[in-house]
Amino acid sequence: MMLVINDKNLEVFIEKLKEKFDFFDIRNDKLPFKKYFFPPVQEIFTRNPLSKSKTSDLKTAKTPAKFVLFGLNLPQLEALTQLDEIMQKPNEDFFYFQNRKQSIVIGLIDVEIDAMPGGDIIFQKIGEGKYKVWAENAKSKQIIKENKVFFEEIEDEEIESARSFELSEGAEWSKTMRELLADSENLANAVAWSHGHKIWDELAEKCLGCGICTYVCPLCHCFSIEDRVGLDDKCSRCRKWDSCVLPSFSRIAGGHSFRPTIKERYYNWFYHKFVRAYREFGKSQCVGCGACKKNCPAGIDIQEILKTILEDYKKVMSDV
Amino acid sequence: MINNKPRIAIYDFTDCEGCETKLVSLREKLLLLEKKVDIVNWRLGQEYFEAGPYDITIIEGAPITRHEVDLLKELRENSKILIALGACAALGGIPAIMPEKDRKYWYEKIYTSQYAPRGIDAVPLSAYVKVDFSIHGCPIDENEAVRAVEELLAGKTPSYRGYSVCFECKQAGNPCRLLENKPCLGPITQGGCGAICVSGGSPCYGCFGIRDEANIPALRKILEKFADEKEIERYFSMFHSRTEDFNKNKEK
Ligand code: SF4
Numbered sequence: 247m248m249l250v251i252n253d254k255n256l257e258v259f260i261e262k263l264k265e266k267f268d269f270f271d272i273r274n275d276k277l278p279f280k281k282y283f284f285p286p287v288q289e290i291f292t293r294n295p296l297s298k299s300k301t302s303d304l305k306t307a308k309t310p311a312k313f314v315l316f317g318l319n320l321p322q323l324e325a326l327t328q329l330d331e332i333m334q335k336p337n338e339d340f341f342y343f344q345n346r347k348q349s350i351v352i353g354l355i356d357v358e359i360d361a362m363p364g365g366d367i368i369f370q371k372i373g374e375g376k377y378k379v380w381a382e383n384a385k386s387k388q389i390i391k392e393n394k395v396f397f398e399e400i401e402d403e404e405i406e407s408a409r410s411f412e413l414s415e416g417a418e419w420s421k422t423m424r425e426l427l428a429d430s431e432n433l434a435n436a437v438a439w440s441h442g443h444k445i446w447d448e449l450a451e452k453c454l455g456c457g458i459c460t461y462v463c464p465l466c467h468c469f470s471i472e473d474r475v476g477l478d479d480k481c482s483r484c485r486k487w488d489s490c491v492l493p494s495f496s497r498i499a500g501g502h503s504f505r506p507t508i509k510e511r512y513y514n515w516f517y518h519k520f521v522r523a524y525r526e527f528g529k530s531q532c533v534g535c536g537a538c539k540k541n542c543p544a545g546i547d548i549q550e551i552l553k554t555i556l557e558d559y560k561k562v563m564s565d566v
Numbered sequence: 567m568i569n570n571k572p573r574i575a576i577y578d579f580t581d582c583e584g585c586e587t588k589l590v591s592l593r594e595k596l597l598l599l600e601k602k603v604d605i606v607n608w609r610l611g612q613e614y615f616e617a618g619p620y621d622i623t624i625i626e627g628a629p630i631t632r633h634e635v636d637l638l639k640e641l642r643e644n645s646k647i648l649i650a651l652g653a654c655a656a657l658g659g660i661p662a663i664m665p666e667k668d669r670k671y672w673y674e675k676i677y678t679s680q681y682a683p684r685g686i687d688a689v690p691l692s693a694y695v696k697v698d699f700s701i702h703g704c705p706i707d708e709n710e711a712v713r714a715v716e717e718l719l720a721g722k723t724p725s726y727r728g729y730s731v732c733f734e735c736k737q738a739g740n741p742c743r744l745l746e747n748k749p750c751l752g753p754i755t756q757g758g759c760g761a762i763c764v765s766g767g768s769p770c771y772g773c774f775g776i777r778d779e780a781n782i783p784a785l786r787k788i789l790e791k792f793a794d795e796k797e798i799e800r801y802f803s804m805f806h807s808r809t810e811d812f813n814k815n816k817e818k
Pocket residue numbers: 452453454455456457458459460491541542543544545546
C-alpha cells in the first residue's frame with residue numbers, strides 16, 4: 247500500500263499547515279534553505295553586566311515557533327541531511343539545531359527515489375496532478391494522521407509508472423555533476439593532485455572573490471564571530487556567514503594570512519568541498535544543485551573546472 | 567590609548583554635510599554616545615566648543631582650499647586618532663570627480679574669470695596626513711559610525727568589513743545586476759551599506775571603499791562585456807578617481 251495525494255488536496259493541505267505553522271515556501275528564495283537554521287546574521291547572545299536586574303543578564307537567541315519549509319528538491323533534501331551531519335561534528339551546533347528542531351521540512355520532487363533522501367514529508371510527482379507521499383518519522387506521520395482526509399491509500403500496482411517530467415532549468419548540469427560526485431574518492435584525489443595546476447592561475451584572474459558561491463551553496467557553513475560592546479553597555483555576540491574566498495577569513499590575530507592570494511583561497515573552496523570533506527565524511531560537500539554556477543557573476547562553472555582537472559589527472563595516472 | 571571619556575571633535579571640509587546629518591539622525595543613540603564621550607567641538611551639532619588637543623577627531627569632507635589643508639595638518643598634530651567620515655574625506659568622493667587639470671576651465675565657465683578660485687584640488691585626507699580609520703559611505707551608514715566608536719571605546723582598533731556589498735545584496739534578495747549585464751561595483755566594494763543602492767535599482771558605485779584585496783581587473787573584464795571603456799571609467803570615477811586602488815589598476 248502507498249499513500250497518495252492529488253494536487254487539489256495538496257493545496258488544501260498546505261493551507262491547513264499555514265493555519266497552524268509559520269510557513270516558508272523556499273522555491274523562490276535567493277539564499278539557500280540553510281538560512282532558516284543558520285541565518286546569515288544572527289545575534290546568538292547578549293549580556294548586560296551592568297544591569298541591575300535580579301534575573302540573569304544573559305539572553306540567548308530565541309527558539310522560533312514551529313515552522314514548515316516547503317518545496318525542497320532532491321539535491322536540497324540531500325544537502326539538508328548532509329548539513330545536519332556537518333553541524334553535529336565535533337559538537338552539536340546549539341543555535342543551528344535550536345532552529346532545525348522546530349522545522350517540518352517538506353520536499354517536492356519529480357524524480358524516482360528508493361528511500362527518503364531527507365526531510366520529513368516528500369511529495370513525489372508520479373502522474374498528472376498526482377503525488378506519492380513519503381513520510382517515515384513520527385512527526386510527519388502525526389501530521390498526516392491529523393489531515394488524513396486529504397490522503398488516499400492505494401495499492402502499489404494502481405500507479406502508472408513514473409513518467410518523465412520536463413527537466414527543470416539546470417537539470418542537465420545537475421545530472422552530470424551528480425555523476426561526477428558519485429565517485430567522490432576520485433574527485434578528492436584529483437582535486438588534491440591539482441594543486442599547482444595552471445587552471446588555478448587562470449581562475450585567480452577571473453574570480454572576484456565576492457563570496458556569492460559560498461552564500462548560495464546549501465552546504466557552505468563557515469561563519470565568523472563579531473563581538474560588540476554597545477553604547478548602552480549591552481555586550482553581544484553575533485555570528486555571520488563567512489566565506490573562504492575572502493581575505494579576512496584566513497587571516498589570524500596579528501595580521502598573518504594563511505592564504506594570502508585569491509588563487510590559494512579559491513583553491514581552498516575546492517579543497518574543502520572535495521578533498522577535506524571526503525576525508526572527514528566520506529563524501530564531497532556538494533550535491534550538484536548548481537546554485538554556485540547560476541549565481542557567479544564571473545560565470546565560473548565548477549563542473550568545467552572539475553572536468554578539466556579530472557581529465558588531466560586521468561592522463562597523469564595512466565602515464566605512471 | 568584614549569582616556570576614559572575621550573574628547574571628540576567633529577570637523578567638516580568641502581562637502582555636502584550629508585554624513586554629519588546621518589550622525590544627527592542617530593537621535594537617542596547620540597545621547598547615549600554623549601554619556602561615553604565628550605563631543606567638545608562640532609560646528610554643525612552644537613554651539614559650545616573647546617580647543618584641542620583631542621582624543622578623536624572625525625573629519626568629513628575633502629580638503630580643497632589651502633586653509634583646509636593647513637587645518638587638517640594642525641588637527642592631525644593635535645589628535646590621537648583621526649577618522650575620515652564619508653566618501654569625500656576617505657576617498658575624495660564627489661568633489662574629486664573633477665580632475666585637477668580641468669578645474670581652471672570649469673571655474674571660468676561657471677563662475678566667470680572674475681572669480682578668484684580658492685580650491686586647489688580635491689583629494690582624500692590621506693593625501694596629506696595619516697588617517698587612522700575611515701567610516702565609509704556617501705553618505706555613511708550611521709550604525710557603522712557607532713560601531714567604529716564602540717570599538718574604539720572598547721580599546722580595539724576599528725575593523726573594516728571584510729566582505730563585499732554582494733553579501734548584503736544577496737540577503738536583500740536582489741537579482742544580481744552583473745548576471746543581467748548591468749554594471750555594478752558591488753563585488754569589489756566593502757559591505758556595510760546594506761546594498762541600499764542595488765536594492766533601490768541603481769548600480770553600486772563603490773562609495774564604501776574598495777574591499778581588501780579586491781580583484782579590480784577581473785571586474786573590469788566582466789564590465790567590458792557590456793560597457794565601453796568610457797562608461798566603465800564613469801562608474802569607477804564616481805568615488806574612486808583619486809584612490810590608489812583605482813589608479814594602480816588603471817595602469818595595468
Ligand atoms: S561567486 Fe564566482 S566570482 Fe564570486 S567568489 Fe565565487 S567563484 Fe569567485
